[in-house]
Amino acid sequence: MPACIVLGAQWGDEGKGKMTDYLAEKAGVVVRYxxxxxxxxxxxxxxxxxKLHLIPSGILYKNKLNVIGNGVVLDPKALFxxxxxxxxxxxxxxxxxxxxxxxxxxxxxxxxxxxxxxxRARGKKDIGTTxxxxxxxxTDKMERSGIRVCDLMHKEVFAEKLRDNIEDKNNIINKIYGxxxxxxxxxYNEYMGYAQKMKPFVKETSVIVYDKIKEGEEVLFEGxxxxxxxxxxxxxxxxxxxxxIAGGVCIGAGIGPTMITNAVGIxxxxxxxxxxxxxxxxxxxxxxxxxxxKGHEYGVTTGRARRCGWLDLVILKTAARVSGLTSxxxxxxxxxxxxxxxxxxxxxxxxxxxxxYVPASLEDLAKxxxxxxxxxxxxxxxxxxxSYEELPxxxxxxxxxxxxxxxxxxxxxxxxxxxxxxxxxxxx
Ligand code: GDP
Ligand code: IMO
Ligand code: MG
Numbered sequence: 517m518p519a520c521i522v523l524g525a526q527w528g529d530e531g532k533g534k535m536t537d538y539l540a541e542k543a544g545v546v547v548r549y550x551x552x553x554x555x556x557x558x559x560x561x562x563x564x565x566x567k568l569h570l571i572p573s574g575i576l577y578k579n580k581l582n583v584i585g586n587g588v589v590l591d592p593k594a595l596f597x598x599x600x601x602x603x604x605x606x607x608x609x610x611x612x613x614x615x616x617x618x619x620x621x622x623x624x625x626x627x628x629x630x631x632x633x634x635x636r637a638r639g640k641k642d643i644g645t646t647x648x649x650x651x652x653x654x655t656d657k658m659e660r661s662g663i664r665v666c667d668l669m670h671k672e673v674f675a676e677k678l679r680d681n682i683e684d685k686n687n688i689i690n691k692i693y694g695x696x697x698x699x700x701x702x703x704y705n706e707y708m709g710y711a712q713k714m715k716p717f718v719k720e721t722s723v724i725v726y727d728k729i730k731e732g733e734e735v736l737f738e739g740x741x742x743x744x745x746x747x748x749x750x751x752x753x754x755x756x757x758x759x760x761i762a763g764g765v766c767i768g769a770g771i772g773p774t775m776i777t778n779a780v781g782i783x784x785x786x787x788x789x790x791x792x793x794x795x796x797x798x799x800x801x802x803x804x805x806x807x808x809x810k811g812h813e814y815g816v817t818t819g820r821a822r823r824c825g826w827l828d829l830v831i832l833k834t835a836a837r838v839s840g841l842t843s844x845x846x847x848x849x850x851x852x853x854x855x856x857x858x859x860x861x862x863x864x865x866x867x868x869x870x871x872x873y874v875p876a877s878l879e880d881l882a883k884x885x886x887x888x889x890x891x892x893x894x895x896x897x898x899x900x901x902x903s904y905e906e907l908p909x910x911x912x913x914x915x916x917x918x919x920x921x922x923x924x925x926x927x928x929x930x931x932x933x934x935x936x937x938x939x940x941x942x943x944x
Pocket of ligand 2: 524527528529530554555556557643644645646647648649650651739740741742745754755756757790791792
């Protein structure tokens with residue numbers, strides 16, 4: 517697997533952090549290519565738990581290179597807080613194990629303010645964003661007024677871009693929404709402090725990643741969020757503002773599609789979602805509550821309770837298609853032990869038709885009724901299983917159904933949060 521993508525196949529929180537850490541053992545480089553600190557990736561090693569937001573999950577190994585690619589939106593305050601948090605847990609971060617693209621867009625204080633203002637203005641139609649300034653920062657990138665890491669490295673350039681942005685943003689923040697005006701000096705001084713600290717980490721990362729792949733080093737691309745939060749293929753507008761699917765890697769890391777060899781979709785054995793938006797297999801009953809409590813389904817970034825529901829194979833099939841997945845890694849199958857019957861969505865009833873794709877229009881999606889197939893559950897707890905043979909027969913039937921419906925093999929099964937609670941059952 518010289519260049520392998522690890523991406524979310526559902527609505528995020530599938531266990532990408534855990535699987536990236538697991539696969540990183542054999543890799544030399546781990547690259548984040550989109551999103552920002554809206555992500556919350558949990559990695560458990562030994563008796564320690566690490567919550568990562570912006571820094572790639574390869575950081576827990578010594579001597580791996582971690583890359584924050586150009587497609588990421590970077591909040592320097594959050595970056596240095598995360599570095600401090602990791603340092604306290606004994607993880608040292610230096611330019612030898614972390615590099616940051618000079619093309620990466622910076623999240624500025626006004627992006628976070630605007631995220632809040634926009635959400636409040638949407639009222640009942642709010643998206644339920646993480647409030648980290650992600651949408652407004654990507655908006656500025658596309659509008660071509662964003663400030664990049666390379667700008668921060670040049671005082672005068674940064675000052676000029678900041679001045680222009682403050683003038684523009686104050687028109688919205690102060691004149692339209694009546695909130696307090698932004699202060700140039702305060703932001704300038706704060707960011708100049710970050711500039712100093714960030715400088716040794718800043719590199720042309722596209723060249724580094726390209727060279728590493730050419731040298732035969734194994735490179736992992738760690739996705740954030742998930743397929744149905746993708747700006748193009750997700751449940752728009754209830755999505756994040758980046759391309760979370762495999763295509764996002766080429767843009768966000770600066771490599772060509774022909775260099776990518778594998779794409780593993782991380783799929784939770786059931787479905788969860790945080791924030792607003794449609795969710796056809798959502799369980800708003802005690803089974804949903806049972807899954808939430810057993811699976812500890814509470815957000816890593818915002819602490820919000822995650823909505824829970826049955827496994828939706830229409831979503832996994834979509835993920836396999838739009839990202840060209842070479843396999844799935846199925847996580848949290850241990851959580852389902854104890855349920856007598858399990859339902860799996862194998863299509864949507866849409867009018868008098870049955871469809872196996874997610875319609876673009878939310879109005880159409882709202883009319884879709886999940887078509888369920890029922891499976892027998894298993895009682896045996898499986899967190900100690902370390903091989904496919906040790907899994908209960910009914911769990912094997914469940915996994916086979918995923919493979920059959922999506923026409924994509926399951927290469928890895930995860931039965932707990934820890935690194936060793938993982939079994940590789942075929943080539944990724
Ligand atoms: P990510 O955003 O995709 O990295 O996922 P999160 O870290 O937000 O959420 C996944 C949660 O499930 C974390 O608390 C993980 O420690 C945990 N986890 C991952 N894989 C498994 C698994 O196979 N079984 C159980 N029980 N927990 C898991
Ligand atoms: P990881 O990487 C789950 C959701 C938010 C909201 C929508 C838009 O841990 O899987 P944003 O702040 O990005 O503008 O919010 O996207 N969201 C996530 N949901 N996991 C995540 O990341 C998410 N990052 C954003 O809840 O619905
Ligand atoms: Mg998460």
